[in-house]
Amino acid sequence: MSAPQSARLAPPLVWVMVLSAMVLLLSACTTMPQTAARGTGDLGVVIERADGRLKVVETSGRTVLAEVEGLGDLSHASVVFSRDARYAFVFGRDGGLTKVDVLAARIVARVVQAGNAIGGAISQDGRIVVAQNYEPGGIKAFDADTLELLADVPADYGSEGKRSKVVGLADLPGNRFVYSLFDAGEIRVTDLSDPGNPKTERFAAGKQPYDALVTPDGRYYIAGLFGEDGLAMLDLWQPEKGVRKVLAGYGRGEAPLPVYKMPHLRGWAIAGGRAYLPAIGRHEVLVVDTRSWEEVSRIAVKSQPVFVMARPDGREVWVNFAFPDNGWVQVIDTLDNSVVETLQPGRAILHMEFTPRGEAVWLSARDDNRIVVYDTGSRRPLGALAAASPSGIFFTSRAARTGF
C-alpha cells in the first residue's frame, strides 16, 4: 500500500529539490563576489600613490588579494573603514572620495568633492563620512551608503570671507567631528547628529595647527602647532574650559631645524598613560603625561619624526623620519623611554601600520617599490610584498577605533 504512494510522491519532491538547487546556483553566479566567502578582520589596503591604485592585502598569509584602479591623485591619500569593515573610503589629494568594496575589490561609489583635500573620518554610528579640504577650505559630510552630500561646512574666518585649510579631522562620540584650521589658528567642533543642521563651536588654538589627534577614549584633542612651540589641547568632556597649551616652549628658544616633512599626529601614540608626540624642528619625541599634561621626558631620535606610533599593546613606539632621513626607523621602549632599536627597512619609509594585535608591522618603502613586514618581537623582517611607490597602509581594524 505504501509503495505506490511514495512512488507517486517522489517525482514532485525531486523536482522541487532540483529546481531550488538550480535557482540557488544561478543566483550565486550573478551575485556572489569573485572571492570565496571570508571575513575582513585581517584585510587592509595599501595606497600606490603614483598610480591612483590600491592593493587589497591580507595580513594572515601576507599576500596581495586584488588591486583596485581609478582612484585619482593619491598623494597624501588616507582611508577610513565602514563599521562592518567591508568598505574602504579613500580620500585623495584631488578631492576624490571613493568607496571601495574590499571583498569584491571594486569601486561602488565615487565623487570628486573638492579641489584639494587632505583626508577624512567616519562618524561613530558609521552613517556619515566627512572629508577635510584645503580648497575650498572646510569639511563636507556624505551619506556613507551613497556618498550623497549631506552638509557643507566652510572653514570661514575673519571678515573678508577667507576660508582656512582644514587639518587634523577626527570623529567624536555623538556624530561630532573635531578639526583644526591651519590658517585661522582655531579648533572647531561640528555636531552632525542632525546633518541638515550642523552646529559648530569654535576655540582659539594657536599659530598654524598642522595636524592633530584624539585620544582613544575621544576625550582629548591635541593639535600640533607649526607656528609656535607647543601643542593645543582641548578637553572634549569639558570644552567650556577652552584650549590649554601643553609642552609650551619645548624648543627652549633654540632655532628650529628645517622640517622637510610635516609630522603626522593621527595614528596616535598613547601608551601607558603617556602621549608620544613628534617635536617640530627638533629631532626629539616628546613624552607627556595624559593626566597632568606635563612633560615626562624627551627622547633624542635620528631626525625629524613623522609618524610616532604605539604598538597596539603600548609596549613600544615606532618612529619614522622626514626626508632625507626617511630610510630610518627607530623603536622606543615605553618603560624607560629609550631608543632600543635603529633599523633601515628600506628607502623612503612613508608609513607604518601594525597588525590588529601588533605581532607584526607593515612598512611602506616607497623608493624600493615594496612593503616590508617586520616581526615586532624579534624586530627582523618577515617578508616583503611588491607595491608601486607605496604610501599609506590601512588595516580594517581601524574600523572599530575612534580617531581612525
Place this chain on the structure above:
Amino acid sequence: MKPPPLVAHVAVFIGAALIAAYASAADQPDPLRYRELVHIVRQDCGSCHGLTLAGGLGPALTPEALADKPPEGLVATIVGGRPGTPMPPFLGIVSEAEASWIVDQLMRGFPADGGATAAAPTN
C-alpha cells in the same frame, strides 16, 4: 652673390640648435642627478605641494601658478626657505644652480618622475 635661402635657413637653424644645446648642457645636471632631482621634487616636495604639484599645504607649483613670479625669488625660496611658513631651506640638499634648474623646469611644466635612482639606501 647671396646664398640660396634654403641654405641660409638651414645654417641659422643649425647654429641656433648648437647654441641652445651648449647653453642647456652648461646648467644641466648629469642624468642620474637630474633623475634624482625630479624624483625629490615630485615625491618629497610633493608631500606638501602635491604629486601633481597642484598644491596642498604648500601652494601650487604649476607653470600657470608660477607664471607671474620672478624666477630669482623662487630660487631664493627653495634655497633659503620662507620664514613664517612651513617652507624649509633646501640648501645642502640642492645647490643654488640645481634650485635654478628646478625653477626653470617648474615654469616649463615639470618632468614626470622616472623613479628613485638605484643608489645605496638613503641615510
